[in-house]
Amino acid sequence: MRVHPEFSNAHLSRRDLLHSVGGGFAGVALASLLNRDGLLAEEAPAHNLRPGSPHFRPRAKAVIQLFMGGAASAVDLFDFKPDLIKYDGKPSDFGEAVEAFQDGLGPWMRPQWEFRPYGDCGKPLSEVVSALGSCVDDMAFVHNVVGKTGVHSQATYLQATGFQNPGFPGMGCWVSYGLGSENENLPAFVVLPDHRGFASNGTKNWDAAFLPGQHAGVTVFPGRNPPIHNLFPDSRVPAISKDREEAARQALARLNAESLTQAPGDSRLEARIRSYELAARMQLAAPEALDIGGEPEHILKMYGLDAVPAAFPTEINDHEETVHFGRKCLVARRLIERGVRFVQIWSGNDNGFPRRNWDSHEDIRRDHGPLATGMARGASALIRDLKQRGLLDDTIVFWTTEFGRMPSSQGGKGRDHNPYCFTNWLCGGGIKGGTTVGESDQWGYKPLDRTHPTQVYDIHATMLHQLGLDHTKLTLRSHGIDRRLTDVHGEVIEGLVG
Numbered sequence: 301m302r303v304h305p306e307f308s309n310a311h312l313s314r315r316d317l318l319h320s321v322g323g324g325f326a327g328v329a330l331a332s333l334l335n336r337d338g339l340l341a342e343e344a345p346a347h348n349l350r351p352g353s354p355h356f357r358p359r360a361k362a363v364i365q366l367f368m369g370g371a372a373s374a375v376d377l378f379d380f381k382p383d384l385i386k387y388d389g390k391p392s393d394f395g396e397a398v399e400a401f402q403d404g405l406g407p408w409m410r411p412q413w414e415f416r417p418y419g420d421c422g423k424p425l426s427e428v429v430s431a432l433g434s435c436v437d438d439m440a441f442v443h444n445v446v447g448k449t450g451v452h453s454q455a456t457y458l459q460a461t462g463f464q465n466p467g468f469p470g471m472g473c474w475v476s477y478g479l480g481s482e483n484e485n486l487p488a489f490v491v492l493p494d495h496r497g498f499a500s501n502g503t504k505n506w507d508a509a510f511l512p513g514q515h516a517g518v519t520v521f522p523g524r525n526p527p528i529h530n531l532f533p534d535s536r537v538p539a540i541s542k543d544r545e546e547a548a549r550q551a552l553a554r555l556n557a558e559s560l561t562q563a564p565g566d567s568r569l570e571a572r573i574r575s576y577e578l579a580a581r582m583q584l585a586a587p588e589a590l591d592i593g594g595e596p597e598h599i600l601k602m603y604g605l606d607a608v609p610a611a612f613p614t615e616i617n618d619h620e621e622t623v624h625f626g627r628k629c630l631v632a633r634r635l636i637e638r639g640v641r642f643v644q645i646w647s648g649n650d651n652g653f654p655r656r657n658w659d660s661h662e663d664i665r666r667d668h669g670p671l672a673t674g675m676a677r678g679a680s681a682l683i684r685d686l687k688q689r690g691l692l693d694d695t696i697v698f699w700t701t702e703f704g705r706m707p708s709s710q711g712g713k714g715r716d717h718n719p720y721c722f723t724n725w726l727c728g729g730g731i732k733g734g735t736t737v738g739e740s741d742q743w744g745y746k747p748l749d750r751t752h753p754t755q756v757y758d759i760h761a762t763m764l765h766q767l768g769l770d771h772t773k774l775t776l777r778s779h780g781i782d783r784r785l786t787d788v789h790g791e792v793i794e795g796l797v798g
Contacts (some may be wrong), residue, residue, distance in 0.1 A: 340711055352480040354768025359798070360729030361482070361694045362636045362643075363475065363763060364629075366679060368671075369499030370455065373705035373715055374723035375744040376664055377672060380415040380424040380441045383742045384408055384707055392708035393583030394745060397512045400706065401450040402661060404716020406744070409709035412664045421734035428669060429676040435683045437734040438692070439727040444738030444747035447703045447719035447753045452500045452650075454657070455702035455719060455780040459756055460505040462785045469515065470506040471760060472642035474785045475767060476515040478774045483639030485585035490635055490643050491517040492628040495524070496656050500702070506644060510778040514574040517644060520590065522631045523624065527590055565577050589638050592630050603630045603681040604674075621647075622675025629678035633685055636695055654659035658701060665714040683727060696729035696763055707743040724759055730768045730798045737795040757790030765792045 301744040314453040357605040375381050388410035398405060413426040418433030423441070425433055430441070449455050461468040469477070476488035491506045499505070506517030521527050560570070592605070600606045603626035604619075623648055632643040648657030648671065660667040679699065704722025705715035720741045729731055739748040747753040764785065771790050775782040 307641045352478055355773055356768050358768025360696050360766040362641050364632045365644045366699045367646050368658045368691055368701035369646055370659035371703045371705060372701040373719060375707050376412050376668060377426050377429050378441060379740055379744050382743045385410045401717040404710030406709035428672045431676040431680040435453045435680055439725050439733055440731050440735045442724045442738045442754050445722050445724050450717040452702060456500040459700055459702050462760055462787055463720045466504050467509050469511045470517060471785060472506060472517050472644055473508045473511050473515040474774060475642045478769050479641055486640050486755040487518040488641040489517040490640050491519050492522060493646045494649040495624045498647055499648055500650050511776060519627050522627045546758055589634050591635045598760045604677050608671050618670045618673045621670045622677045625674040625678040629682040633682060637691060647671055661710055661714040664715055680795050688703045692728040694729055696766060697727050707745055711752060731796055732798050738794060757786040758793050760785050761790035762793045762796050
């Protein structure tokens with residue numbers, strides 16, 4: 301780091317330094333940066349995130365995960381089933397006893413939108429996600445993913461952390477732990493929740509659990525003011541004088557240094573210190589990364605952000621979902637190109653009625669329509685934007701949900717939970733585009749080959765493989781057990797990797 305001659309004296313007092321750069325939090329951020337390079341005296345030891353070493357040569361460096369909270373219906377979006385059209389309205393017969401979550405075993409119900417083929421691969425897509433048609437030759441679909449439960453909270457944990465119960469790190473936490481950050485001024489793992497709030501389990505989906513605390517996801521709400529809570533002082537609080545602020549931070553630095561000396565290796569304290577230091581650096585880096593105002597008009601238009609109304613209607617609508625999801629996708633691209641390892645984007649929250657998530661028990665068209673339209677527009681723009689910038693080659697875009705929805709109807713217009721078979725798709729980062737790996741049966745009820753379904757462990761193992769990480773070796777001992785993202789399961793899906 302090149303330092304201005306005015307600050308070249310390693311013993312320059314913190315008071316003089318902070319006052320010379322205007323005091324306040326910007327000064328604290330600069331002080332943290334200078335301390336990192338040993339240019340500040342009387343400071344706590346630096347604890348910086350550094351990139352880790354992959355186990356083998358990676359094909360990808362980063363992941364953007366798109367998580368549809370509430371359970372999206374594959375048979376209405378991506379997994380075309382002509383027999384549902386042929387037998388629409390006829391009594392459903394699964395050939396076996398079925399345990400339904402809410403007794404949603406009504407007549408067979410056709411896809412709620414028309415399908416047609418796209419791309420050179422001829423992949424059929426529903427018209428409500430037709431915006432992704434221009435990207436299908438870069439995408440790989442997995443239609444035989446199976447879950448273990450039809451309960452939202454448990455199923456969400458399983459897809460997010462690899463376990464059905466709380467207390468386990470999110471996938472992004474494991475990637476941060478294994479590879480570190482490429483930009484010490486931004487977190488390795490950033491989470492962009494639904495603009496209305498959190499999905500099932502809230503922040504536990506991206507908590508670090510037993511991993512060092514600095515690997516937890518940092519929550520950011522693009523479009524809110526502020527987008528990151530507590531990064532800057534509350535504007536409602538009277539300003540603290542520079543002298544008092546400086547004295548408090550000097551005291552904190554001394555206490556932290558003393559505590560580390562008395563308890564070396566205390567990961568909790570070390571993680572807290574790292575968080576403080578990262579927060580200071582983020583005060584300079586995060587506002588720039590989250591500011592989409594400087595993006596050219598054609599990019600904003602591609603993401604659906606060229607005409608944003610001052611206020612949205614109270615009812616859920618296509619344009620609102622397009623704006624909110626598109627903004628998150630654009631912010632994700634900006635974060636990835638600045639070195640963030642893992643960005644998780646959520647669609648759907650856990651509250652509200654009519655549905656503000658993908659849990660469409662009452663009316664698939666009403667609930668899925670706006671959400672799917674916004675998701676497809678944003679995801680398509682993200683993929684095309686990454687590709688035109690040369691970032692798709694080493695960035696995996698991964699779409700998932702906690703489970704699927706039944707091919708039978710519930711109440712005439714809705715669909716019940718289906719943990720027995722659902723869809724994931726991936727693209728970029730060395731994933732084979734224009735492919736389908738794993739098929740569902742004629743109804744989209746269960747995998748066509750029930751002896752070899754795809755589980756979340758296989759998806760996670762494959763993504764870690766593309767990042768240069770052996771999922772069996774990425775472990776941390778907790779309570780006498782070598783824990784890992786894939787538990788004791790998981791195989792790399794050879795049909796997905798190039």
